[in-house]
């Protein structure tokens with residue numbers, strides 16, 4: 001695998017050249033980072049779980065006509081994806097106040113927003129990913145008006161699909177982050193969903209007791225991150241009870257579709 005050409009190594013994933021034109025391989029690492037890379041750790045098994053959860057969610061979206069970059073999962077840590085020109089914008093959809101919006105707007109954590117809101121952040125580590133307006137995006141040519149409108153509309157549709165999906169398994173979708181890319185299919189340009197959707201990029205609370213089942217467990221030193229991600233996977237029906245944690249942690253098994261205990 002190491003013979004492949006490395007294209008980009010990020011904080012949580014690595015991109016390699018894919019087997020065909022316009023494809024790449026997305027490798028999920030175990031690295032966890034927070035607060036613009038100030039806090040770091042390696043959490044064994046996280047990449048395997050995120051790979052699997054993101055695959056499941058992207059397949060659900062593809063099935064309802066919301067195109068994503070996912071072609072297929074290759075193994076425990078890798079996905080074959082469509083290569084895109086990623087918009088340097090993070091699209092954040094919020095249903096419930098949590099995280100940065102709480103202090104920025106003086107809201108109570110957990111308060112329900114009257115309707116879902118989309119926020120835009122400029123992907124730039126040196127600037128600390130600042131929140132920006134649509135005007136900022138346009139004057140800097142990070143994306144044009146049509147692309148922003150399209151991506152915003154898709155973000156809200158994804159919110160509808162995922163809110164229902166998680167609600168059905170006793171989880172509140174508090175907020176999540178999306179990235180979009182330009183994908184050229186012959187002459188036609190499309191805006192499609194890229195990157196990942198996983199407990200690293202969402203806030204997920206247990207409906208009954210509001211237990212956090214996402215990366216806030218790492219940000220807030222709550223512990224039990226792998227167990228929480230496993231719980232999400234289990235509820236989504238990806239990993240049956242009795243799944244072998246060793247296989248998740250080592251990522252050695254060819255398939256994580258493991259037998260029931």
Ligand SMILES: Nc1ncnc2c1ncn2[C@@H]1O[C@H](COP(=O)(O)OP(=O)(O)OP(=O)(O)O)[C@@H](O)[C@H]1O
Pocket residue numbers: 008009010011012013014015069081082083084085086123124125179181194195196
């Ligand atoms: N389909 C795709 N085509 C091209 N690039 C992609 C695609 N999907 C995701 N990416 C990019 O691959 C990288 C994934 O790595 P990772 O998430 O670890 O990055 P990161 O450390 O969060 O840094 P960044 O600020 O670049 O997102 C991101 O830069 C993401 O935008």
Ligand SMILES: [Mg+2]
Pocket residue numbers: 010012
């Ligand atoms: Mg990223």
